[in-house]
Amino acid sequence: MNIERVSRNRSFGGFQDVYRHASQALGCGMNFGVYLPPAAERGACPVLYWLSGLTCTEQNFITKAGAQRYAAEHGVILVAPDTSPRGDDVADDEGYDLGQGAGFYLNAARKPWAKYYRMEDYVTGELAGIIEAEFNVTDKRGVCGHSMGGHGALTLFFRHPGMYQSVSALSPIVAPTQVPWGHKAFGAYLGDDRSAWAKHDATELVMTYEGPRSPILIDQGEADQFLTEQLRPELFEEACRDADYPLTLRRAGGYDHSYYFVASFIGDHIAHHAATLCED
Amino acid sequence: MNIERVSRNRSFGGFQDVYRHASQALGCGMNFGVYLPPAAERGACPVLYWLSGLTCTEQNFITKAGAQRYAAEHGVILVAPDTSPRGDDVADDEGYDLGQGAGFYLNAARKPWAKYYRMEDYVTGELAGIIEAEFNVTDKRGVCGHSMGGHGALTLFFRHPGMYQSVSALSPIVAPTQVPWGHKAFGAYLGDDRSAWAKHDATELVMTYEGPRSPILIDQGEADQFLTEQLRPELFEEACRDADYPLTLRRAGGYDHSYYFVASFIGDHIAHHAATLCED
Numbered sequence: 001m002n003i004e005r006v007s008r009n010r011s012f013g014g015f016q017d018v019y020r021h022a023s024q025a026l027g028c029g030m031n032f033g034v035y036l037p038p039a040a041e042r043g044a045c046p047v048l049y050w051l052s053g054l055t056c057t058e059q060n061f062i063t064k065a066g067a068q069r070y071a072a073e074h075g076v077i078l079v080a081p082d083t084s085p086r087g088d089d090v091a092d093d094e095g096y097d098l099g100q101g102a103g104f105y106l107n108a109a110r111k112p113w114a115k116y117y118r119m120e121d122y123v124t125g126e127l128a129g130i131i132e133a134e135f136n137v138t139d140k141r142g143v144c145g146h147s148m149g150g151h152g153a154l155t156l157f158f159r160h161p162g163m164y165q166s167v168s169a170l171s172p173i174v175a176p177t178q179v180p181w182g183h184k185a186f187g188a189y190l191g192d193d194r195s196a197w198a199k200h201d202a203t204e205l206v207m208t209y210e211g212p213r214s215p216i217l218i219d220q221g222e223a224d225q226f227l228t229e230q231l232r233p234e235l236f237e238e239a240c241r242d243a244d245y246p247l248t249l250r251r252a253g254g255y256d257h258s259y260y261f262v263a264s265f266i267g268d269h270i271a272h273h274a275a276t277l278c279e280d
Numbered sequence: 281m282n283i284e285r286v287s288r289n290r291s292f293g294g295f296q297d298v299y300r301h302a303s304q305a306l307g308c309g310m311n312f313g314v315y316l317p318p319a320a321e322r323g324a325c326p327v328l329y330w331l332s333g334l335t336c337t338e339q340n341f342i343t344k345a346g347a348q349r350y351a352a353e354h355g356v357i358l359v360a361p362d363t364s365p366r367g368d369d370v371a372d373d374e375g376y377d378l379g380q381g382a383g384f385y386l387n388a389a390r391k392p393w394a395k396y397y398r399m400e401d402y403v404t405g406e407l408a409g410i411i412e413a414e415f416n417v418t419d420k421r422g423v424c425g426h427s428m429g430g431h432g433a434l435t436l437f438f439r440h441p442g443m444y445q446s447v448s449a450l451s452p453i454v455a456p457t458q459v460p461w462g463h464k465a466f467g468a469y470l471g472d473d474r475s476a477w478a479k480h481d482a483t484e485l486v487m488t489y490e491g492p493r494s495p496i497l498i499d500q501g502e503a504d505q506f507l508t509e510q511l512r513p514e515l516f517e518e519a520c521r522d523a524d525y526p527l528t529l530r531r532a533g534g535y536d537h538s539y540y541f542v543a544s545f546i547g548d549h550i551a552h553h554a555a556t557l558c559e560d
Contacts, residue, residue, distance in 0.1 A: 010501070010503065010535045010540065010541065011541075011543065012543075012544045064343050064344060066543065068540075223290065255290045256290065260289035260291040261290065261291075263348070263349075264290070264291055264292045264349075
């Protein structure tokens with residue numbers, strides 16, 4: 001595996017790096033961010049994968065969330081991939097919610113998407129393999145994300161039992177089969193077969209999940225402009241209740257969907273993951 | 281005074297706002313950021329003015345520095361103006377280091393700049409007046425900045441004795457009369473008279489300053505790409521030693537000129553200001 005470091009900035013005593021590599025899973029060049037806390041100079045650290053939302057690249061989280069401070073405190077490596085395959089050759093759509101910047105963390109089954117859009121394979125397979133080969137990491141992994149990336153965190157956790165020992169999300173899409181963003185993306189990537197859709201819907205997945213039951217933390221802003229149409233956390237909350245799955249869903253008054261919200265709560269999320277990932 | 285709120289985002293229990301107004305001092309429309317900490321809902325708070333560096337608008341600091349967390353903790357209002365007058369009618373230059381985005385926090389004396397480029401009047405007069413009329417503030421003010429904005433913080437502190445009770449800077453331009461950025465900007469804005477330049481040079485100003493001696497905190501990254509040619513903190517350090525002015529200059533190994541550096545140290549700066557501004 002050949003990765004090239006394209007930037008390195010000292011941050012909170014560690015390093016915020018960006019790497020580029022030719023992805024086999026996606027068939028294109030990809031960037032990903034890696035924050036190495038000071039503790040990484042002394043020994044192996046667990047890894048928290050951050051999955052970003054619609055329109056983001058690897059840059060949004062690393063420049064706006066202020067997560068490095070907390071990762072430095074807890075000794076956690078942060079890995080932040082891009083949100084889709086990229087490039088002039090890669091299929092795209094005019095909308096912000098389909099195609100480049102909107103990979104939805106699944107493997108597409110239909111043309112023209114199937115050739116490149118394999119973000120599930122990328123994140124859980126190729127990228128994890130690179131991180132574990134190239135950096136000094138423990139065998140502990142967590143996954144967290146925002147909006148579409150919150151959907152990614154929850155669904156990858158449920159679909160790959162045991163791969164991630166901790167999971168959380170901020171303003172996630174929790175029920176894509178029931179909201180417009182999911183209808184558009186799943187229709188394009190997966191086709192008309194709704195049974196295929198259900199396999200990428202956290203609210204469906206939690207009801208049949210039989211893996212390790214790591215408690216889920218979700219934060220949701222009550223002034224989020226997408227709350228009632230696209231996010232609908234109450235659907236996941238009810239499913240977790242029915243499935244007796246441990247969920248802490250916090251509703252934060254006045255907060256919107258922006259990175260100001262993410263920055264305000266990311267410290268709690270990193271602490272949530274560290275409590276599991278950093279224990280001896 | 282007529283100010284319009286153009287955005288409001290909940291952040292760390294307070295509000296990150298952006299306002300727009302027609303500036304009398306500058307003759308154009310201007311944006312500025314205001315962070316209101318939770319304490320601002322209960323009573324008056326002191327104000328810390330943040331002055332940004334070359335190429336920045338009011339957005340860079342409010343999205344990238346992560347300062348809101350610390351301002352919320354200490355109960356300090358943060359005010360972040362743009363770095364120059366703006367607009368199609370406003371004189372400009374092709375370089376990133378002159379004209380729009382590069383006001384240098386002074387009043388220009390020469391055509392075509394003098395008509396609009398009056399950032400010293402704007403920050404110390406009009407903007408402060410707006411903040412004090414429109415928000416519930418105490419009579420305590422601090423000033424802080426990065427790079428060109430660090431130059432602004434130091435020079436406005438020295439040129440307006442007593443206006444700011446606390447001062448600090450990150451990777452500031454400290455001796456503009458001795459470095460290329462200053463030569464270019466001061467030559468354009470002030471003309472050939474070097475005695476006029478000296479009045480906007482912190483290293484010159486500290487030697488004759490007779491106002492209240494608030495201790496200065498400066499952080500400087502040792503891997504800063506502008507360190508030896510444009511910043512040269514040792515010149516200011518020597519002048520402070522000669523003038524017996526209290527300065528703490530910290531050199532941080534490995535840090536560059538970016539907002540990753542600012543984010544890593546802004547907490548210490550807000551604590552420095554709060555120690556003076558928040559005392560009873």
